[in-house]
Amino acid sequence: MSIAIQNFEAQELYYPEIAEISAVKRFTAKEKWFEITLPGGRSLGHQPGQFVQVSLFGAGEAPISVTSSPTKKGAFELCVREVGMLTNVLHSLETGSKIGIRGPFGRGFDVESFKGKDILIIGGGIGIVPLRSLINYVIDNRKDFGRLIIAYGAKSPDELLYPEELVQWENSKEIEYHVTVDQGTPEWKGNTGVITTLIPPLDLDLENTIAAVVGPPIMYKFVLMSLKTKRVPDENIYMSLERRMKCGVGKCGHCQINHSYVCQEGPVYHYPEIKNLQEAI
Amino acid sequence: MEKYQLNTNKIESFITHLKNKGKVFAPHKSGKNSFKFNEVENPDSVVLDYNRTLNSIKKYFLPPREVLLSFSKKEYSFEKSTIEVEKKIFLGVHNYDVKGVLRLDYNFSQGNPEDNYLKRRADSIFIGVSYEPDEYHFSQSVGIPLHDTEGFDIYLEKNDSGYTISAITENGQSIVDGFDGFSEEQAAPSNHVQFKNRLKYNYNRLPEVFEHSWNASVWEEVSKRCVGCGTCNLVCPTCYCFDVEDNMDLSLLQGTRERNWDGCMLNSFAAVAGGENFRETLAERQRHRVYRKFKYITDITGEPWCIGCGRCTAYCTAGISIVEIVNDLCDEYEAKYLNRPVEQSGLNAARL
Numbered sequence: 250m251s252i253a254i255q256n257f258e259a260q261e262l263y264y265p266e267i268a269e270i271s272a273v274k275r276f277t278a279k280e281k282w283f284e285i286t287l288p289g290g291r292s293l294g295h296q297p298g299q300f301v302q303v304s305l306f307g308a309g310e311a312p313i314s315v316t317s318s319p320t321k322k323g324a325f326e327l328c329v330r331e332v333g334m335l336t337n338v339l340h341s342l343e344t345g346s347k348i349g350i351r352g353p354f355g356r357g358f359d360v361e362s363f364k365g366k367d368i369l370i371i372g373g374g375i376g377i378v379p380l381r382s383l384i385n386y387v388i389d390n391r392k393d394f395g396r397l398i399i400a401y402g403a404k405s406p407d408e409l410l411y412p413e414e415l416v417q418w419e420n421s422k423e424i425e426y427h428v429t430v431d432q433g434t435p436e437w438k439g440n441t442g443v444i445t446t447l448i449p450p451l452d453l454d455l456e457n458t459i460a461a462v463v464g465p466p467i468m469y470k471f472v473l474m475s476l477k478t479k480r481v482p483d484e485n486i487y488m489s490l491e492r493r494m495k496c497g498v499g500k501c502g503h504c505q506i507n508h509s510y511v512c513q514e515g516p517v518y519h520y521p522e523i524k525n526l527q528e529a530i
Numbered sequence: 531m532e533k534y535q536l537n538t539n540k541i542e543s544f545i546t547h548l549k550n551k552g553k554v555f556a557p558h559k560s561g562k563n564s565f566k567f568n569e570v571e572n573p574d575s576v577v578l579d580y581n582r583t584l585n586s587i588k589k590y591f592l593p594p595r596e597v598l599l600s601f602s603k604k605e606y607s608f609e610k611s612t613i614e615v616e617k618k619i620f621l622g623v624h625n626y627d628v629k630g631v632l633r634l635d636y637n638f639s640q641g642n643p644e645d646n647y648l649k650r651r652a653d654s655i656f657i658g659v660s661y662e663p664d665e666y667h668f669s670q671s672v673g674i675p676l677h678d679t680e681g682f683d684i685y686l687e688k689n690d691s692g693y694t695i696s697a698i699t700e701n702g703q704s705i706v707d708g709f710d711g712f713s714e715e716q717a718a719p720s721n722h723v724q725f726k727n728r729l730k731y732n733y734n735r736l737p738e739v740f741e742h743s744w745n746a747s748v749w750e751e752v753s754k755r756c757v758g759c760g761t762c763n764l765v766c767p768t769c770y771c772f773d774v775e776d777n778m779d780l781s782l783l784q785g786t787r788e789r790n791w792d793g794c795m796l797n798s799f800a801a802v803a804g805g806e807n808f809r810e811t812l813a814e815r816q817r818h819r820v821y822r823k824f825k826y827i828t829d830i831t832g833e834p835w836c837i838g839c840g841r842c843t844a845y846c847t848a849g850i851s852i853v854e855i856v857n858d859l860c861d862e863y864e865a866k867y868l869n870r871p872v873e874q875s876g877l878n879a880a881r882l
Binding site for chain 1 (some may be wrong): 584595598599601602606607608610614615625635636637638642643644646648649651652680688721744770771772773774776778782785787789792794799800801802804806809815818821822824827829830876882
């Protein structure tokens with residue numbers, strides 16, 4: 250097979266846009282929230298579930314999920330765990346710091362096809378970060394969707410993110426919010442146990458419920474078993490996969506699972522697409 | 531297609547002729563037994579009769595290290611890297627290596643066509659040369675027979691008094707046209723040589739084998755010998771994975787962002803911050819490497835991404851052979867799914 254390469258319109262793929270950190274908040278010992286303003290205050294133009302490559306000169310680049318909803322115009326938001334070299338440097342940055350951004354990249358949640366459906370959010374740990382984009386999208390388009398059910402699990406109460414919003418979710422009549430922690434504290438009055446303990450008691454309209462699942466790799470297997478037991482059809486399940494990514498544009502090869510580049514066809518997958526894909530889950 | 535006779539004593543003047551048309555790159559001797567593509571300075575140092583070069587011409591389109599941008603931390607600004615399109619003539623390319631370039635063309639033009647690669651790749655002329663397969667070449671098994679000239683502009687086939695030159699494309703013809711050193715008499719081609727090494731199944735039968743090879747015992751067996759050094763990735767003409775990293779200069783105020791060749795056999799390749807490694811074992815990584823050459827992209831394009839050059843085997847630090855891996859998969863597939871006995875000998879030579 251020979252390709253006439255001169256027929257392709259070559260693109261500059263690796264140059265970041267220089268943006269600014271316009272607000273920073275610490276959520277937990279390990280996680281901080283950042284608001285990023287692009288030049289001219291332009292919106293990022295992303296879908297819930299998509300990611301950007303955060304680019305810090307001297308530290309490199311890393312894929313980070315967008316945590317704000319596209320319904321929020323202007324600046325977008327990231328929530329980042331301090332876990333590697335780039336995130337270490339990012340955590341040291343303050344309001345007014347410059348930051349490089351490439352993206353948005355990948356495939357997000359197909360929110361158009363979710364319309365009219367009940368939305369069940371299942372988030373473990375920092376899995377809630379990309380899901381919060383979807384949650385806020387549903388909240389901002391409330392009449393387009395059915396019930397909004399959130400099941401959120403963290404290791405301990407002090408690892409729960411978005412403390413102010415959790416109170417709003419808890420108090421909202423339009424949101425069914427369930428939270429659990431693996432390990433409680435004397436002050437913790439809520440559920441204890443892993444995230445799968447939240448699933449059996451849910452009263453779901455199975456055919457009409459979309460489950461959006463994001464969490465650490467270990468979580469998927471168990472959540473999928475719980476959803477199966479609950480008889481949620483596979484076709485109604487969406488999930489986001491984490492992989493190493495260096496380019497975000499389907500070139501560097503790191504995120505490949507079988508024939509699929511997670512940065513292109515993911516990170517959000519429809520479960521039937523990856524159910525039989527070795528190495529995916 | 532016009533054919534010309536280039537006698538041995540005219541090869542140097544032909545190379546000089548090429549040098550007037552653009553930068554010429556050709557194989558040179560490098561060390562005792564190895565060869566290397568370099569830019570030609572002296573036509574008499576070019577070696578057209580060689581078994582394989584350590585690296586393929588991939589290095590000219592996807593350099594081992596490439597500056598993507600230069601940045602200033604202080605200003606928080608960057609300068610784009612500049613890639614100049616220049617005419618390049620690659621002389622003495624074996625046909626499997628030009629097929630390797632055609633495979634890379636697919637990877638870098640599909641989806642998001644990449645500027646860096648396509649600029650370097652533009653305006654390239656490929657002049658092929660016939661070769662005598664050694665114990666590692668098996669291109670025939672992956673659909674690249676000797677004298678397959680797809681991808682070449684000009685092809686040189688060895689004969690008793692030099693080379694028979696065929697101008698294949700218009701570009702090739704225009705290069706040949708200005709040269710007046712051809713001989714009137716056409717010489718007969720040299721004796722036809724054959725491949726000594728081959729896969730048990732031709733590449734078009736391999737998809738059915740790979741369909742059933744995910745849990746084959748071969749992966750675990752091979753991983754006992756593999757040291758995970760990634761040499762097979764680095765020398766492969768169709769391996770294109772890269773890493774990106776920033777390098778600060780000593781002032782710590784500015785630096786460069788570079789991309790470097792990476793390899794899926796390396797432990798860190800699929801590891802993410804936080805400790806998760808999505809292909810933690812050598813067996814998983816070998817399987818990934820071989821599936822990438824024979825299944826993942828092949829399912830989409832119909833062509834194997836292995837071009838049968840034998841480099842990964844010839845240069846493997848642990849003596850692992852990709853032909854033996856694939857042949858063992860074929861054996862296991864036959865034994866498990868076709869109810870045929872596995873041949874007793876595990877030696878590849880016994881299968882020929």
